[in-house]
Amino acid sequence: MTAFDIALWGIVPYIALTVFVVGHIWRWRVDQFGWTTHTTQLLENRWLRLGSPLFHFGLLAVIAGHVLGLLVPASWTHALGVSEAVYHALAVWGxxxxxxxxxAGLALLLARRLINGRVRRTTSSMDKAMFTVLVVLVVLGMVQTVGVNLLGGGYDYRETVAVWFRGIFYLQPDASLMVGAPLAYQLHALVAxxxxxxxxxxxxVHAWSVPIAYLWRPYLVYRKRSGTPAGARR
Incomplete structure (x- = not known):
């Protein structure tokens, strides 16, 4: 293992996490009005109605899979009676x-931005960079799932990648666990x-502004204005 490997898998994650935290604090202090989705729903709604639910529901399922695969040790699922074969099938097909x-949702949203001129004009340079990185990230994730685990010989990432990932939060990332991982897993982690x-x-950043408080907000009572004839006023 080289110094480059140690920097890549032992230092880069902390740089990214530091930028993530400090960047949010800075953004909130200097650009609260920009803390929004910059929605383009009024400009085009048909493609958005198709692409947005597909993308967001798929994203939630992907996040749930990552939480289960990276944060939950294999010994825990084994203790619950879930065999490695069953877990592998659920992880791969799910x-x-x-x-x-x-x-599919991301493709529809990107096509919408490319085809619709009004939506395209609202796309900033940072949007383009973000969408580019997101596409690469999703494609690499599919290469892992389909290429390596479904069509290939498979790879038990829970004994290597997951252990390395959890070690980051213990301040003990074992870079050697990532050195031997397949290239698709390494690239996916770096792009992430x-x-x-x-x-x-x-x-x-709008992800942190979900109006969860509305779930507990009391109902608003609207009263119908009494129709008093104009001639009856004094």
Whole structure:
């Protein structure tokens, strides 16, 4: 293992996480009005109605799969009676379906931005960079799921990549676990850190502004205005 490997898998993650946290604080202090989705729904709605649900539901499923695969140790699922074969089948087929939904939704949203002139004019340089990195990230994820695990010989990332990832939060990342991982996994991890680092400077900050409080907000009572005839006023 070289010094480059140590820097790549032991230092880069902390740089990305630092930029992620500090960047959000900076963005909130200097650009609160920009903390929004910059929605283009009024400019075009038909493609958005198709692409947005596909993308977001696929994204939620992908995130759930990453949480289960990276943060939950294999020993825990084994203790629950889930065999390696069952877990592998659920992870591969579930990940493939979620990834396809996310890719289809993303393709529709990108096509919408390219084809519709009014929407295209609202796309900033940072939007273009963000979408580019996101496309690469999703494609690499599908290469892992379909290319390596479904069509290839498979790879037990829970014994290597997942252990390395959890070690980051213990301040003990074992870079050697990533050195031997397949190239698709290495590239996916690196692009993910790039994506995390650029997050605070994109429209993605709106993810932290979901109006969850509306779930507990009391109902608003509207009263009908009494129709008093004008001639009856004094």
């Amino acid at each position: 990940g493939a379906l979620a990834g396809l939904a996310m890719m 850190w790039i994506f995390i680092g650029m997050w605070p400077f994109t429209r993605l």
